[in-house]
Structure formats: structure tokens, C-alpha cells
Amino acid sequence: MPLPRLGFIGIGLMGYPMSHRLCDAGFDVTVWNRSADRTTALQGAGATVAGSIAELMARVDVVMLCLANTEVVDELVFGAGGVADNGRADQRLIDFSSSDPAATREFAALLKSANGMAWIDAPVSGGVVGAETGSLAIMCGGEPDDIAAIRPLLDPLAARVTHMGPVGSGQVTKICNQMVVGCQAAVLAEMVALAESSGVDANRLTEALTGGFADSKPFQILTPRMAASDYDSPPWHLRTLLKDLDMAVAQSQRCSSATPMSSLAAQLLRAHANRGHGEHDPAILVEAYRKSPTD
Numbered sequence: 648m649p650l651p652r653l654g655f656i657g658i659g660l661m662g663y664p665m666s667h668r669l670c671d672a673g674f675d676v677t678v679w680n681r682s683a684d685r686t687t688a689l690q691g692a693g694a695t696v697a698g699s700i701a702e703l704m705a706r707v708d709v710v711m712l713c714l715a716n717t718e719v720v721d722e723l724v725f726g727a728g729g730v731a732d733n734g735r736a737d738q739r740l741i742d743f744s745s746s747d748p749a750a751t752r753e754f755a756a757l758l759k760s761a762n763g764m765a766w767i768d769a770p771v772s773g774g775v776v777g778a779e780t781g782s783l784a785i786m787c788g789g790e791p792d793d794i795a796a797i798r799p800l801l802d803p804l805a806a807r808v809t810h811m812g813p814v815g816s817g818q819v820t821k822i823c824n825q826m827v828v829g830c831q832a833a834v835l836a837e838m839v840a841l842a843e844s845s846g847v848d849a850n851r852l853t854e855a856l857t858g859g860f861a862d863s864k865p866f867q868i869l870t871p872r873m874a875a876s877d878y879d880s881p882p883w884h885l886r887t888l889l890k891d892l893d894m895a896v897a898q899s900q901r902c903s904s905a906t907p908m909s910s911l912a913a914q915l916l917r918a919h920a921n922r923g924h925g926e927h928d929p930a931i932l933v934e935a936y937r938k939s940p941t942d
Contacts, residue, residue: 650674651800654707656700656723656730657744658685660882661771662713664778665743665804667692672803679703704733709800710740716890717746724754725761736763741797743785745770745825745887747894748818749901751788755814765793766814769801770821774868775882782806786824788816822898825891826909831865832888832929833912839873840936849874872930881928888929889916 650673655666658680670676670692677695678686679702686696697703700723704710710730714720720742724730730740740758742751746768755766767789777783785805787794794810801808811820842849853870856862872878892913899906915932924931 651708652706654703654710657713660775661778665713668781668803670694677703677706700729701733704730708738711743713743717750720744720746731758731761734762734764739765739793741767741769743769743771745821745891746818748815748898751818752815767793767797768814768817770817772824786811786817786820788812788814822895826895828865829888829892829912830908831863832869832932833915835866835869836873836932837936839933869930872928873933878928878931885916885920885927885929886925889913889920
């Protein structure tokens with residue numbers, strides 16, 4: 648049986664390595680991006696570059712999205728000439744984006760009504776390194792038959808794929824992930840600044856604490872960058888983490904579940920983003936706590 652033909656929309660920090668791995672795995676991949684120059688390098692990997700979403704949809708069995716936020720997903724799926732206008736009932740949509748759970752459920756119903764397509768929310772965790780190495784954790788929401796059908800497509804991308812429940816459940820799970828990451832980022836900034844203020848070499852914190860109860864992926868990634876004031880070439884952005892924390896707070900309000908720590912972390916990130924740091928690595932949070940030379 649031939650492999651399904653894949654379409655990939657959104658060739659950004661995560662979308663590029665993910666689509667590249669799908670090409671390397673032997674899939675027929677067609678790509679489209681609003682900034683067409685981002686797709687050029689994928690042609691060398693064997694991808695076909697579509698001139699429009701309509702052209703992409705005519706060529707594929709499954710369309711994959713990896714987009715910046717809920718608003719962009721809405722625009723490219725339901726805007727004029729988008730996926731909804733050009734999809735068929737025998738196609739499936741997999742959304743790797745981190746989107747609002749309530750909006751995701753609404754999108755799935757609208758798409759099914761528009762053209763019969765099934766929607767699977769499949770946000771990812773693992774960052775750019777995970778995308779490059781195929782070691783992402785993917786948390787899925789959707790119908791069991793749809794999840795079973797797409798699992799082979801996710802093999803080149805993920806170390807683990809977990810079906811969390813109906814549509815929207817993957818997005819709720821990703822929010823849970825980001826609550827932990829966001830709160831850790833906030834306290835790691837405090838920790839590094841406290842160590843420095845106390846005369847401890849913060850560059851040695853990773854060596855000292857790795858393997859103990861404080862160890863985690865955010866600890867291992869953010870602590871050395873904070874200690875070295877290394878904010879160049881960010882593998883992720885503060886604005887992205889803030890967006891996810893805001894979605895966590897919104898979801899908590901819908902289901903009357905208290906999230907005081909995540910709410911505080913969101914406000915701390917927002918204050919730093921409002922100082923012009925939204926495009927920087929979240930490691931820059933440490934600068935909110937460092938003493939100035941005149942202190």
C-alpha cells in the first residue's frame with residue numbers, strides 16, 4: 648500500500664525540521680508557507696512546494712499544520728482559499744500547533760461541517776532539538792480510528808505519541824506541559840540571580856544539581872543560558888511561552904480550576920515581554936532579578 652501523501656503548512660522553527668524528517672522517511676511531502684523563501688531548502692530534501700493552499704490540498708491525503716497561534720490556524724484553515732474551502736471528506740487534518748482547546752473543538756466541528764474532514768490536535772513538546780532528532784512527545788486529541796490511522800505518519804517525528812481523548816484533549820495536555828515549563832522558567836530566573844547575589848558561580852549550578860530533585864529539561868536548557876547571559880539564536884521565544892500560559896489561565900476559567908502559580912508566571916513573563924523581550928529566549932527572565940552595577 649502506498650504511503651499517504653502529506654501536506655505541511657507552516658515552515659518555521661519546528662515545521663522545517665519536522666517536514667524535513669518526513670521527506671527523509673520517504674513520504675511524498677508538499678509544503679506551503681506564507682513566506683515562500685522558507686520552503687526553498689526543503690526542495691533539496693525532496694519536498695514539492697505548492698503555490699497555494701488549494702494546490703497543496705489537491706495533492707495530499709493528510710494536511711499537517713505547525714503554526715504560530717490559534718489566530719493563524721483559524722486564518723489558514725477557514726480564511727478564503729484555505730483548507731476548509733479546498734478539503735475533502737477522505738482527508739485528515741493534523742494540527743501540531745499549540746492552540747486554544749475551546750477554539751480547537753470549534754474548529755473541528757466547523758471543518759467537519761464544511762467538507763467532512765477529520766481534525767486531530769497533536770501539539771508537540773521537545774523543542775527544536777526534538778524536532779530535529781525525531782524525539783518529540785506528541786499528545787493527541789481525536790477519534791480513536793483517526794489516531795490509529797495517523798500513528799505511522801508520526802513515527803519519524805516522535806519518541807512517544809499519546810492519545811489523550813477527544814478533540815481538544817491534546818491541546819489541554821500541552822497547556823499542562825507549558826504550565827510546568829512556564830513556572831519553572833520563572834523560578835529558575837530567581838534561582839540564578841540568587842546564586843549570583845550570594846557569591847556562587849551560577850555556571851556551576853547545572854553540574855551541581857543535575858540528577859537531583861531539581862533536575863528537568865527546562866533546568867538543563869535555561870540555567871546555563873541564564874548564567875552565561877546567552878540570549879542569542881533563541882531556540883524558542885518568550886512570547887510563545889506567554890501565549891501558552893495565557894491559554895492555561897483562560898482554560899482554568901472555563902472549568903473553574905484555580906491556577907495561581909501559572910497566572911503569576913504569565914504576569915511575570917508579560918511584564919518582561921512589555922519591555923521589548925518577547926522575541927528573546929525565556930532565559931532573559933533572569934535580567935528582571937539581576938542587580939544593576941550601581942546597586
